[in-house]
Amino acid sequence: MxxxxxxxxxxxxxxxxxxxxxxxxxxxxxxxxxxxxxxxxxxxxxxxxxxxxxxxxxxxxxxxxxxxxxxxxxxxxxxxxxxxxxxxxxxxxxxxxxxxxxxxxxxxxxxxxxxxxxxxxxxxxxxxxxxxxxxxxxxxxxxxxxxxxxxxxxxxxxxxxxxxxxxxxxxxxxxxxxxxxxxxxxxxxxxxxxxxxxxxxxxxxxxxxxxxxxxxxxxxxxxxxxxxxxxxxxxxxxxxxxEIPDRVVKARLFQWIIRGPFVASTVLALAVIVNRLAEMFGYENSRIVPFTTVASILILQYLITLIRRPVELWFFYGEDRGDVARLQLLEERLLTSGDLKQFLESILNATCDLLGSDSAFVALVGTEGLEMEVAVGSEDPLRGSKDLPPLMVTDNHKEFDLLGDVFSWDVFWLIPLRLTNPAEVIGFLGLHARGPVPDFTQEEEEILSTLLQRATIALTERKLQREVFAIVDRLVPQAETIQRIRAEARYAGSDALTAPVEGIGSEEELTEFVREALGHYWGGPRLTSSPLLGLRVVRRAMDEHEGNPVNALRATLRHAIDQVRPEGERRFTAEWMLYNILEMKFLQGRKVRDVAMKLAMSEADLYRKQRVAIEAVAETIANMERGAVASEEVVAQKME
Structure with missing residues (x-):
């Protein structure tokens, strides 16, 4: 050759x-x-x-x-x-x-x-x-x-x-x-x-x-x-x-290519070239080849990590790069429930070390009073107390310059966690009391005040993020619908823009979607991203719920459950079995064991009856959807 x-x-x-x-x-x-x-x-x-x-x-x-x-x-x-x-x-x-x-x-x-x-x-x-x-x-x-x-x-x-x-x-x-x-x-x-x-x-x-x-x-x-x-x-x-924006498609394909075929082909080429060069100099099966392979993989991944995000922001996101950068920053800095728990645990541990207390907890102000957020110390931080203190604790308290009012309750001292703007109490920090009356030295009060401020900031941030997530839950279904129609219209033209959103294909699919939505009835991705959001009956209900599709779907499910309810006063009889399962399991959110005990049946029997109940709800929703479609056709015929 x-x-x-x-x-x-x-x-x-x-x-x-x-x-x-x-x-x-x-x-x-x-x-x-x-x-x-x-x-x-x-x-x-x-x-x-x-x-x-x-x-x-x-x-x-x-x-x-x-x-x-x-x-x-x-x-x-x-x-x-x-x-x-x-x-x-x-x-x-x-x-x-x-x-x-x-x-x-x-x-x-x-x-x-x-x-x-x-x-x-x-x-x-x-x-x-x-x-x-x-x-x-x-x-x-x-x-x-x-x-x-x-x-x-x-x-x-x-x-x-x-x-x-x-x-x-x-x-x-x-x-x-x-x-x-x-x-x-x-x-x-x-x-x-x-x-x-x-x-x-x-x-x-x-x-x-x-x-x-x-x-x-x-x-x-x-x-x-x-x-x-x-x-x-x-x-x-x-x-x-x-059903995703073009910028996401470009970024995803770019990442796939540079991390997949680009890296693999480059590493292969370097390995072959180094091996041939080694053979030319008389070093067959040289040990430098595996070292070259490993080094090239590490270096390429390092370079890709450095350039990927700037390249994506500059070439794929255009004028939207600022908004995307802020969203990426939010993702990186997001304070999750686990992050909040770890942070509060560190504050509680520092507080216990400072005051010589063997247990402490943080409780948040919820819709039904105080709700336990995190506790440290003994196996039972509340020392046998069955409940948290009532939200309004007014008696038996002592005022401090930096901490404000510190309350005594059971075997705990309760220190309110206060916002300054607006002025409100968002929770309490509870310490196992070291005496009948709260007593802190000046140094303890100063350090404790700093710890309380940090805990308050974290809780405030988490509360704000929950409000943001609530807004996102409202935006996501509508955005998904728009992206779906946009994807269909990209090549199909005006027919896709004027076509109604497709319904559910089969009865089995409808039943499965209803089961998933009921499982996340009070919030969750299977409700907020449910295909049921595209049903006409749900879109109609949006007008009654300020344009919120999730609330509209929740109301539609509730209406379908009410259709399963027999007439008359509620009883725990066989006639009421399906409704009672739906109402207690999904609307009240009770555990399977509690529902089974209440209805005097085994858990296996409860699951069988629950499947029948969900099928009944799915059939009701199917009938509601058929009625909505029929009424639209009647209106269209009259307009013609």
Whole structure:
């Protein structure tokens, strides 16, 4: 082999392995984030074909046995033979996504294409009609074309023509500038899988291989070109059907590529180059290769961590980068319930050490009085007291300059945690009393005052964050609805904007969504993000609840439960069983054991009855939704 070809061959092997990694990584991306979208599933099939072909090239390049090479070359046809059908399926899915679903003819053509692809694969696997014997020429190993190979090429050409026509129709149906731009990316990128998967060497044979340097140089350029094309296609398809903003799609794909195929391909390239250099200097199996691999992974991850966020803010978020930066700062600085508990525990421990007390607690002012937040010390911090003190403690107190009034209750001294603006008490810090009357030295009072201020600041911050979360709970369902409609309208046009929000597909799905929403009846993601928020009956109820979709869904569930309630005075009889389960388990939020004891049944029996009760609620909601749909149709007919 001429010295000039050797480095080109190594570079081509690196690029081939890199393209294998890239195609497989983008396949995983499509299967992870966009599997429900038909266009993404179709692209995943095409990427799977490309991955198999490139993986076969890698295996052939690393084997020295002609028999083994033939196995890998024929295995490649698992990807090659299905490329024509995958192209046609992708074009059909694109056309359907832009508002032109198949009326049956295109679907039948796709099915026929997959059948012919399967026959092609069988022909390669069990005969030499399409791919004949192995040919080894220079450093290239390939299968000689069989008598039916031109028929496969014709089959591919026909499917490419049909797919190209569908691609063009889909492009013409795009209405917005951004959708047209992304469709152009998709059209440009669609050439890549064809170039990567088609066995060009079988077509050209020895004529191509005899060119030597020119052949390998062209192959290197093609591999680079294919990598760019695959990323272009995946970028364009990443927007189909997703219910998140474009900036999030860009940032997510960017992270996926730089942390996945970029890092893996770079590490592989460095390992191969270092190994070849070591062999040139006479150090075979050098120990520097694993060190290079580890070091390159660490350095690349370090660099990505440094540049990722600035790059995302600058290139993907545009004028919104300030808002996004503030949200990211909130995420990092957020004071969670666990953080608050740890902070208050540290304050209570410091207080106990200061005053020589063996237990202490912090209680917050809630809607029904004081609620225990955190306690430290003995196993029973309240020393046998069954309840917290009443909210208004007025008797038996002593006033201090820095602490204000300190109350005595049971075996505790209670120090109010006060806000200055507005002036209100948000909780109490309780200390196990070291005497009948509160007594603090000047130094103890000063230190304790500082600790109380810090506890008050933390509780105030947590209270403010809860208010923010309450607002977010109201915003998220509406934002999700807007993003869903926006995703549908990106390529489908005005029909998606004017179409009603889809309801629930089946009775089983509806029952499951009702069960999840009831489980989070008083707050939680299964209520605030429930698909039931898209029902017409819920959207109607929003007018009665100041536009709050979560409260509207909660009211709809309550109304459906009331429909299950028998007439007359409430009793604990068999007739009232379903309603009592729903009311106590979900509306009151009681534990399963308590409900079972109240209704005099086993927990297993309670779960069975609960399932029946939820199905009854789901059926009621389904009837309410049918009524809402029917009334809308009547109104529409009258307007016509």
């Amino acid at each position: 001429p010295d000039m070809i050797a480095p080109l061959l190594v570079l081509n092997q690196i690029l081939t392995a890199g393209n294998t990694i890239t195609a497989f990584s983008l396949l995983l991306y499509a299967l992870t984030f966009n599997l429900r979208e038909r266009v993404a599933r179709s692209l995943a099939v095409l990427l799977a074909c490309v991955t198999i072909v490139y993986f076969g090239d890698v295996l052939v390049a690393t084997t020295h046995s002609p028999a083994e090479a033939e196995v890998w070359l024929r295995l490649q046809w698992l990807g090659i033979s299905f490329v024509p059908a995958a192209y046609l399926q992708l074009s059909d899915a694109l056309l359907a996504a832009t508002g032109r679903p198949s009326r049956g003819r295109r679907s039948r053509l796709v099915g026929l294409s997959y059948l012919l692809s399967g026959l092609t694969l069988a022909g390669v696997a069990f005969s030499q009609l399409i791919a004949a014997e192995v040919v080894i020429s220079e450093s290239v190993v390939y299968l000689r074309p069989g008598p039916l190979f031109p028929l496969f090429s014709l089959f591919l050409l026909i499917n490419l023509f049909l797919a190209g026509y569908n691609f063009w129709r889909a492009y013409k149906r795009c209405l917005t500038r951004s959708s047209k731009r992304r469709m152009r990316y998709l059209l440009a990128g669609s050439i890549g899988p064809l170039i990567a998967a088609y066995p060009w060497v079988m077509l050209g044979g020895s004529t191509l291989i005899s060119q030597g340097v020119l052949f390998w140089g062209i192959l290197i350029v093609i591999n680079i070109f294919v990598a760019v094309q695959l990323v272009l296609m995946s970028y364009a398809v990443a927007y189909f059907g997703v």
